[in-house]
Amino acid sequence: MLETMDILKDRLKEKGSKLTPQRRATLNIILQNKGEHLNTEEIYELVRKDCPEIGLATVYRTLQLLEEMDIVSRINLDDGCSRYEIKTGDEDHQHHHLICQGCNKIIEVKIDLLDHLEQEIEKEYDFDIKDHKVKFFGLCSDCNKK
């Protein structure tokens, strides 16, 4: 099984770019925090522990790069900043997010029943769907009890 880091290295090479220590450190933080949905600032703080000389601009640039390389996805939870999570290669098992309006917790939803809906839209609107983003807002079970 190919490690994510090797995949990144290959994709960078294809593009004439290099896997630098800064890029390696940034990807490592994201890998080590699978399940979290860290924003840029949080990633920056964590990366600095391994790589204290890194600049914030480099983190921004690296995250952009990782998104282009299809290694992470950017999540927008309407909280004023971008968050990132590692992409699973498993295309059949996309997930979406439940955002609790009580405690801001983020829960990942593994169900994906959108295929059917997509087909219907593609037919009816003659629109070639490449990607979708779905968010659900509401109250988690903890907040519901209160």
Add this chain to the structure above:
Amino acid sequence: MLETMDILKDRLKEKGSKLTPQRRATLNIILQNKGEHLNTEEIYELVRKDCPEIGLATVYRTLQLLEEMDIVSRINLDDGCSRYEIKTGDEDHQHHHLICQGCNKIIEVKIDLLDHLEQEIEKEYDFDIKDHKVKFFGLCSDCNKK
């Protein structure tokens, strides 16, 4: 049938707030541009025609207010700014957006098959869903031909 403007007036009064000329002008622009998805700057420019002395900050505040009052909804199309559209009272007929990656056109989708999905999620995750946002990215029929 109650006019949207009257609804706004009532809801503002309940809260001890007033329907000012600036607020009236802002809501009017949004009503007159049903089907568009104007951003704050665009709304500001249009409102200024009726109400030249209005400040941009007031437009921001008014849009926030209109969202709180459940009169408009804020749409985030990942283009770096908030856009707004009037809310239809018709809760059974929500709509979502197709965003063309070729020409940035926005198409409204009338189909709403998410109820089923929501029920499933509510059961499985014990999460009380209040709202959802769905966006589809891809290519519209025009862009597909090219």
Add this chain to the structure above:
DNA sequence: CTAAGGTATGAAAATAATTATTAATTGAGA
């Protein structure tokens, strides 16, 4: 070995959307 030319970087400045502050104005109710 050394120069050339590209990529990558940190620091700082620039930008864009939005929010806070403040002092003046407005308008509804006593």
Add this chain to the structure above:
DNA sequence: TCTCAATTAATAATTATTTTCATACCTTAG
């Protein structure tokens, strides 16, 4: 009419993000 909270315009401040720029780092050609 008078009073007082709500509202406003103008401006400053903030926040997230991007760009600029001079420098550092490689790799390859000479």
